[in-house]
Structures are given as structure tokens and as C-alpha cells.
Amino acid sequence: MKIYDSQLAPNPRRVRIFLAEKGIQVPYEQVDIVSGANRSPEFRKKNPMGTVPVLELDDGTCIAESVAICRYFEELYPEPPLMGRDARDRALVEMWQRRMELHVFLPIAQVFRNCHPFFAGRIRQVPEWGQVNREWALEALAWLDQELATRPFIAGDAYTIADITALCGIDFGRVSDIRIQPEQKNLKRWYDEVSSRPSAKA
Amino acid sequence: MKIYDSQLAPNPRRVRIFLAEKGIQVPYEQVDIVSGANRSPEFRKKNPMGTVPVLELDDGTCIAESVAICRYFEELYPEPPLMGRDARDRALVEMWQRRMELHVFLPIAQVFRNCHPFFAGRIRQVPEWGQVNREWALEALAWLDQELATRPFIAGDAYTIADITALCGIDFGRVSDIRIQPEQKNLKRWYDEVSSRPSAKA
Secondary structure, three states: OEEEEOOOOHHHHHHHHHHHHHOOOOOEEEOOOOOOHHHOHHHHHHOOOOOOOEEEOOOOOEEEOHHHHHHHHHHHOOOOOOOOOOHHHHHHHHHHHHHHHHHHHHHHHHHHHHHOHHHEOOEOOOHHHHHHHHHHHHHHHHHHHHHOOOOOEOOEOOOOHHHHHHHHHHHHHHHHOOOOOOOOHHHHHHHHHHHOOHHHHO | OEEEEOOOOHHHHHHHHHHHHHOOOOOEEEOOOOOOHHHOHHHHHHOOOOOOOEEEOOOOOEEEOHHHHHHHHHHHOOOOOOOOOOHHHHHHHHHHHHHHHHHHHHHHHHHHHHHOHHHEOOEOOOHHHHHHHHHHHHHHHHHHHHHOOOOOEOOEOOOOHHHHHHHHHHHHHHHHOOOOOOOOHHHHHHHHHHHOOHHHHO
């Protein structure tokens, strides 16, 4: 078993943090996404989408998509639960995880993809779309600050995959100058707490 | 328990089909998304994102996000499994479900949101982004046609939530004139099969 990884991209970090929280060790192989090794025909045999991370099992099965990889390990190693403890809880964690993905992580990624020089010439950039997403991302941080006034973590009393997605999204926002504002004290309290966990260094 | 639903939107249909496949009956309450009832302060207490569907439990808990609602019912009523049978299978189904969401359903929805008159004045439309997504959606259908040469359903030998997401996305493409092409025979074979299941009428 191994994971095709990149230290430069925010999605692989989600999996690394998830595994660090579980105390699971998996060998990582770095993929050079700057040179485009992830778009090679060879890599696309593992993941036709050409993205990292990809978990390759010993039988050759390749599991792509960060959350799918996390779910695999959650099923095999349920403790500590990072995706909920029972049916209702698991649905609520998934709801929050998806909200973090769709309203925090994805808009921040869209700003990067559509406005950053890294992607110039690699994809067809639409800077206006990047600007719309910048506004959405900033609105999402303001909303999240309000939500975090009522509970310690994104999905409730426990640290979950929703916190991991939000943390990786917000940290990735720095390259596009999307940052937590000084008045967002609940969000800052949460951010400091999840950032100080050892897993955040993964 | 009830589900806040709209017969007009593609996401609520994902949940209706999922429940029909399981043989589960839940009362539905229609939300008038044309007049914007889903954006009202009252509805936002149930789902701050202002989207349907929302599952309201008898204790008042509200679960938003289609896949989170589906997971709740999958946990309570595991048969027939629509999200996989074991850890590896569940991860692969989730991988395919997310690929259908990110590469089929989402681009098709982006074309609608950014190019269709329905959203003019409701959101800031970026038509160029709609055009980029139209190309991606058409590329995704061509890719899916190749994938379906090797197996009956999106995620393998069994019908799963990945088929539901793809079906609802492709059907929603019609309003933006995104359609299966005559030469895409594998995709057409799959489409005819999943469309003829009784659940597709849900």
C-alpha cells in the first residue's frame, strides 16, 4: 500500500492530516505536480482525473478522491472516529464536511486556479470567476465565524474531517491573500486550536 | 420526519431516487424555489446554505446536502446497498460518486447557473465560466462512454449512488442542451438502463 502525494497541494494534506489523527502510517510517494507528472498517461492509469492523492492498494486497486481515501481508513480503523459515531452523527459530519468543501475549500481553490500565475497556460483561466469566488470565500469565513460561536469544532463537540477540510482550505487561501479577519475571533480561536494539533504538521 | 423538496431541481431528485431504490417512504414538502422560498430567513434556520433537499428529523435536527441525507438512510437501511458493501467497495463507490459529482453534475450545474436566464438577476453570472464548464461536461460524457465499455454501472457491477448522481446530472443537462451523443453507445446503453428503473420516475 502507498499513497501518491504532493507536499505542495491542499488535497493530499487532507489525507495526511486524517492519517496522522488516526496514527496510521502509510508510505508516501511524491508526484511532481509542477512538472505535470500527475497528467502523464502512466499516472492517469491510476487516476484518470490526473489528481493527487491516490491510494494504491497491494492488489493494484487505486482509490482516488481525498474523502474516499479517508473513508477507507475510517472503515478499517474506526478509532478515533473522524466521520461520526452513529447514523445521525455520520450524516451531520458529512453535511458539515461537504459545506466546508463546497463553500470554503472549493471557492478558495477556484481563486487559485483562475487567478494565480501557476495555472496560466496550464488551464483556461477565467479571472472574473476567480473574483466571484474570492467574494464567496470571504463571505464563507464570516459565516463560519458566526457558526463557531456556538461550538468548539465545525461539526459539533468533536474534531472531525470537516475541521480538516476547513483547515486545509483556509491555509491554502494564503497564496491568494484570503485570510481570517482580526474581528473573526471564533474562527481564529478554532483555527489556533486545530493548527496546534500535531496532525496539522502532516 | 420529512424532506424539504423541489420537483424542479436536480439535487432533490438524487435523494428521491435513492429512497425509491431502497423502498423507503418519507413525506415530502415542496419548497417554492422559483419565488425564492428557500432563501427566506425561516428556511435558512433549517439550512443556512438555502438549498434543497433538507431532511428534518422528528427531534428537529436538519440534515442538508443530498449525499449526507442518502448516507443517513444507507446506515439505517443497508439493503440494498447503494454505497458499497465493504471498506474497499465503499471507498470505490465514493470515488466514483465524487467523480460523477465533480466532473459531470457540477459542470452541468455551472452551465445552468452561469448561462441560463433563470439565474439572471439572482446571482452574478459569468457566462465565460459557463462555456468552460460546457466543454468540461461534454468531455466528461465522452470519457464516461469509454469507462462504461468495461462494466455495466458507473462504479462496477452494481447500481449505486454514483449512477444516481450521473443520471440526475445528465438529465439536468438537457435544459442547457448538453446531451449524450449518438456515437456514445456505452453511455447510451447505461442511460437507457438506469432511466428505465422505476426509481428514475421519482
